[in-house]
Amino acid sequence: MNAQNVDAPSAYFLAEVSNEIETHTLSLLVDNEPGVLARVIGLFSGRGYNIDSLTVSETEHEKHLSRITIVTTGTPMIIEQIRHQLDRLVPVHRVTDLTVRAKRANQDKPLERELALIKVAGDGDKRLEALRLGDAFRATVIDATTEHFVFEITGRTSKIEQFIAIMKPLGLVEVSRTGVAAVQRGPEGL
């Protein structure tokens, strides 16, 4: 921004134009047709936007509608652009910025959950510690031998990150994550 122009009456120089990077969760309702995901992803790569997480699945089978949840980062101006650019795609029915909606309703964030499958191998104390911590995080053991556990854990991204970090020294082998699924709080739908 041009500092000497901050008092100017033009919107371009308004102080409230923020250049801070924010993380937003967008929810898209799209026709489940071939290529629709490529259109969405191509738009992000073509225009240089970030994708932190992307989740997609058909949610309304009779209408062949899929719901795509994208977590992205950028300045408010960029995120607004992303929303409009996505809305411009022909098979996109609706784009909702759940983060903006949550803020408008004076909530911290939309409801966001991720599922992860985490494989840990080891023996002795490390094995016991892994099991104990899995319990503390309310992770479920869904597969085990005497040498390993596979935990299933659900929660916000931060919780999963934390669990993975803790498991690292305890024999973490591999991780598979679904990415974020999100809805807004309250009775209303998209």
Add this chain to the structure above:
Amino acid sequence: MTREMTGAEMVIQALKDQGVDTIFGYPGGAVLPIYDEIIQQEGLEHILVRHEQGAGHAAEGYARSTGKPGIALVTSGPGATNMVTALTDAMLDSIPLVCISGQVPTHLIGNDAFQECDTVGITRPCTKHNWLVRDVEALPRVLHEAFYVATSGRPGPVVVDIPKDVQFATGTYQGPTPNPAAAHKSYRPQLKGDAASIRKAAEMMAAAKKPILYTGGGVINSGTQACQLLRELVSLTGFPITSTLMGLGAYPASGDNWLGMLGMHGTYEANMAMHDCDLMINVGARFDDRITGRTDAFSPNSQKIHIDIDPSSINKTINVDLPIIGDVGHVLEDLVRIWRSSSMKTDATAMKSWWSQIDSWRARNSLAYKPNDDVIMPQYAIQRLYELTKDRKTFITTEVGQHQMWAAQFYGFEEPNRWLTSGGLGTMGYGLPAAIGAQVAHRDALCVDIAGDASILMNIQEMSTAVQFGLPVKVFILNNQYMGMVRQWQQLLHGNRLSHSYTDSLPDFVKLAEAYGGVGIRCEKPGDLDGAIEEMISVDRPVLFDCRVANLANCFPMIPSGKAHNEMLLPDEANDEVVANAISAEGKSLV
């Protein structure tokens, strides 16, 4: 109507039902069934081009000069990839284009079959939408949807990719739906602007002391009605008006309030008025980087209203105070009505002093150039072309470069849809096929491609198309033997080291015209120019006019890269030293 027919027949039927009269195309293995239908029908004229890119630009020229969608038909693989430039061009300039491409049979898709390419994958980012149709029963619906998507909202190119077996298969044809906008599940562009916002815009306009209308290609796309409303708005308010390259002709160049084009090679008065205004009304333009110059110094003291049908254009590069989403024609209709019904008035005193300020900028005469008795100055050539063609129904197309900017500066456009140029993508090779497209749509009109000696060679093969179909297009080549704009930038940015911008061994354009079966005219002296242009106009065949112009002329005025609107390089100040130092280190990395 519902009828059993093959996929290939459906294509022809759907085109006819959509009101198409002309297709530009090139046959090949994967579209042979469609070509077999073309030869057995009447009512659709097929123009055989010499290269698929030519089909694309010709369809663009047809579209831009008529307001109807342009149609191109190409085969799979190289046919489709040759279309990519034209599709991207249409995408950036919002030109409605329906491209039908053949594809290898469905069972071979993904097999690296002969002339196979992933057409929908390749064209996804350069189309508004595209479809691969694997089922003949879906074909009629997709074809009609393609027309709806291409022509509604912000127009653009679409591709319908049809495998060869689908063209042979038989299915049930359905005619177009009567109201596609209501029927479409997800794509429904907003046409009407928000009434409260339009009223607010009118109030801001009434209160403005230094207003300016900045209009773009969206006005032309919206239609002749929108152009009429724009003219009405200007006469109601008395506001000064400037336009982007794409918007020329929406308001007449002879109009009292016309400031000329704005932007990098716009007039001094247009750019200074943009910089100093207190209210900018953007009508169907998109704050392109050729227009804004340095964005952090762009019109710093103005409030900005932005009328655009595409919400993603709002606040993309320039933040605006009042966005109005809607079709220009619809919004202007409401704006004019509100202005009239509320008997709104502008601030007469402020307007008077604003105009006197503008007149002082005008007096700077920023388009001036040194006349020359021995050598044809390129600006003079355009001026003479204008004077000798302005009283006819004339369509002007261009290639890309200096000649394009001189054409925009010195040719006065009075009507919309008469100026066809590649603005957003800057495609050299656009002009000749576009002129062919315009000529097909307007057989009685004079269609002139103002070209450069380098650009014209990019699609020169289309001379053969023009000759075959009796299309008397005129190619007016400003021949300076350089890629003039490249050379100018090398002078500005790279110490005048002219790396590969000189074309040695140019063809003899007169002989080249004759080789194609057209007419060649050469002119080397200013004194001979009028006679030669008259001769060009009177010839009823395609002409290559080799106009030898001053080799090293630069295109001014100019906003150097990285500079603001009020830091223009004016022709009388641009000596070699100024030119060499015009662009700062940061500006050099910009395009």
